[in-house]
Amino acid sequence: MIWGLLAQFETSVDLLAAARRAYASGYRRMDAYSPFPISDLAAAIGFHKTHVPLVCLVGGIIGGVGIYMLQYWINVFAYPINVGGRPLHAWPSFIPPTFEITVLFAGFGAFFGMWALNGLPKLFHPLFNVERFTSASRDGFFLCIEAADPQFDLDDTRSFLLSLHANAVEEVPYR
Amino acid sequence: MPEARAAELMQERAGRPPVMLPGQSYSSITDQIAGVVLTRKISVGWLLLFGAAGFFLTLLMYAIAYLLMRGVGIWGINIPIAWGFAIINFVWWIGIGHAGTFISAILLLLKQTWRNSINRFAEAMTLFAVMCAGLFPLLHLGRPWLFYWLIPYPNTMTTWPNFRSPLVWDIFAVSTYFTISLLFWYQAIVPDLATLRDHAVNRTVRKIYGVFALGWRGSARHWERFESGYLLLAGLATPLVLSVHTVVSFDFSVADMPGWHESIYPPYFVSGAIFSGFAVVLLLAIPIRKFYHLEDFVTLRHLDNCGKFMIATGLLVTYTYVAETFFSWYGTDVYGAWWSWNRQHGAYRIVWILDVLMVCAVPITLWIGRVRRSPTLLFLVSLDIVIGMWIERVMIVIITLNSTHLPSSYGLYIPTRWDWAVLLGTVGFFMVCFLLFLRLVPMIPIFEMRKLAHEIEIPEK
Numbered sequence: 001m002i003w004g005l006l007a008q009f010e011t012s013v014d015l016l017a018a019a020r021r022a023y024a025s026g027y028r029r030m031d032a033y034s035p036f037p038i039s040d041l042a043a044a045i046g047f048h049k050t051h052v053p054l055v056c057l058v059g060g061i062i063g064g065v066g067i068y069m070l071q072y073w074i075n076v077f078a079y080p081i082n083v084g085g086r087p088l089h090a091w092p093s094f095i096p097p098t099f100e101i102t103v104l105f106a107g108f109g110a111f112f113g114m115w116a117l118n119g120l121p122k123l124f125h126p127l128f129n130v131e132r133f134t135s136a137s138r139d140g141f142f143l144c145i146e147a148a149d150p151q152f153d154l155d156d157t158r159s160f161l162l163s164l165h166a167n168a169v170e171e172v173p174y175r
Numbered sequence: 176m177p178e179a180r181a182a183e184l185m186q187e188r189a190g191r192p193p194v195m196l197p198g199q200s201y202s203s204i205t206d207q208i209a210g211v212v213l214t215r216k217i218s219v220g221w222l223l224l225f226g227a228a229g230f231f232l233t234l235l236m237y238a239i240a241y242l243l244m245r246g247v248g249i250w251g252i253n254i255p256i257a258w259g260f261a262i263i264n265f266v267w268w269i270g271i272g273h274a275g276t277f278i279s280a281i282l283l284l285l286k287q288t289w290r291n292s293i294n295r296f297a298e299a300m301t302l303f304a305v306m307c308a309g310l311f312p313l314l315h316l317g318r319p320w321l322f323y324w325l326i327p328y329p330n331t332m333t334t335w336p337n338f339r340s341p342l343v344w345d346i347f348a349v350s351t352y353f354t355i356s357l358l359f360w361y362q363a364i365v366p367d368l369a370t371l372r373d374h375a376v377n378r379t380v381r382k383i384y385g386v387f388a389l390g391w392r393g394s395a396r397h398w399e400r401f402e403s404g405y406l407l408l409a410g411l412a413t414p415l416v417l418s419v420h421t422v423v424s425f426d427f428s429v430a431d432m433p434g435w436h437e438s439i440y441p442p443y444f445v446s447g448a449i450f451s452g453f454a455v456v457l458l459l460a461i462p463i464r465k466f467y468h469l470e471d472f473v474t475l476r477h478l479d480n481c482g483k484f485m486i487a488t489g490l491l492v493t494y495t496y497v498a499e500t501f502f503s504w505y506g507t508d509v510y511g512a513w514w515s516w517n518r519q520h521g522a523y524r525i526v527w528i529l530d531v532l533m534v535c536a537v538p539i540t541l542w543i544g545r546v547r548r549s550p551t552l553l554f555l556v557s558l559d560i561v562i563g564m565w566i567e568r569v570m571i572v573i574i575t576l577n578s579t580h581l582p583s584s585y586g587l588y589i590p591t592r593w594d595w596a597v598l599l600g601t602v603g604f605f606m607v608c609f610l611l612f613l614r615l616v617p618m619i620p621i622f623e624m625r626k627l628a629h630e631i632e633i634p635e636k
Contacts (some may be wrong), residue, residue, distance in 0.1 A: 056407045078335050100418065103414070120397070127392055
């Protein structure tokens, strides 16, 4: 049982071209791996829209509305303090905490939302079974077509990857 | 990659050093930066510094233990000067922290690629400085173990904080600042921890880094979300960094005290914060690039740019001094005029003179390009600025409280040995944290340097 076929490329340019060709040939269940973010690479494998900004926005709204309501409830109802007859609902004074907690929750949204959408932390992955994959965090550029792809065929996919000028093509075992 | 930008990054206009020296490849970048953590032996110099820092950290713990036993009376504070070193050091430390976020967030949004090699340790500096800062208001509470009373939570006393007080805003500002800085810093470290996981020889080390790397594998989808999240955090941290010292300045300007009750306070504090922060970045960067041989990544260009930032922010601070002095003379507030006269001629005039010399006069030398590009001179000017900015906070806190509206509440403040012990102790704490950081985490973001190398089109492999 194998998880997919992993092809290594010499440069980021080769990887980008290979990813585009693979997508054009109809492969969908695949991913590219690189030691630094390469612009257009995600788009080349058909990944266009991240939902991180949405999670961030939702977090910010929850934080901002929540803390303002909390301050209003505390200062007006729960524990009103009369300081020389000044208004209890002193909205200008509520702005600094509202701003801070909006930023805090939006930041939680961006950070934890990003990891959750990425499916991390996940300490083990079949790709870590491949010895040469350690260079994905150094200077290696990889494209992996997963066995789950409907078009996947061990021999055909291997020859297809080799035709993309891959340095090497390796099987990725499950364990 | 547009050729014009590549050419700009690599060559720059005549006479300006590049952001990364030529001759590096992805693997050499990785080896050189990760090698500091993975293969480099602990040097004698590091051990000596760590020992010295550890001594001051011990002093801090001793001073805090004594403080908890005896109370804040061991410090020189009293009425009328109840704030003393605690607030001076709080403002000083948190100001220092600002440069880290400024470099990592604002310069990221402005696409200043030169920031990439100094942002990691500038952010680390921010975290440690904010830790030191947070210590002071807590200790100054008198009963630090009850600090959580400042946080709104349902309690059996059925009391709640008063949100009309700037001191409550402080809790929100400082804790949010620390949390967002930590998330921002950690997120960028994860891909580098994956590098350490993949290249560590020792099994235990590999496992530890592996856990903190969260299973990062450099997938294109992950990078896409990673960059999106990183930009969002930068966008959030940008107004945040300006807000933190603004809120700190509200602690002063909301009070009806001569010299504090000024609308110029927020920009005054923020510019002073970034001023001292860049100075500390340089105090750390200049020895680090020398001892760890990272001149290829932290080039003279970085030093030069930090110097220019210090010129700009230093002038803003100087402008504030001029404006304060002018308006206290021109305005109708007799207490304001008295405060300004007292600042220049009163018991603490030496503070004012030193402040003007160190904060306004000495940094003028930064206008000379040769000073900005000479590591030694720049180091000395930065040291002057950091100390000068501490003196500025002495001036702000002490001189106003020294002579307020009523002559019956004039008074002097003389710091005791415990005041000094806590101040020096936090410096030790900061250095201990920073020295550990240098050995445990890549101090320069490796993946960002690879990306930079990719952008300036060095030959791959």
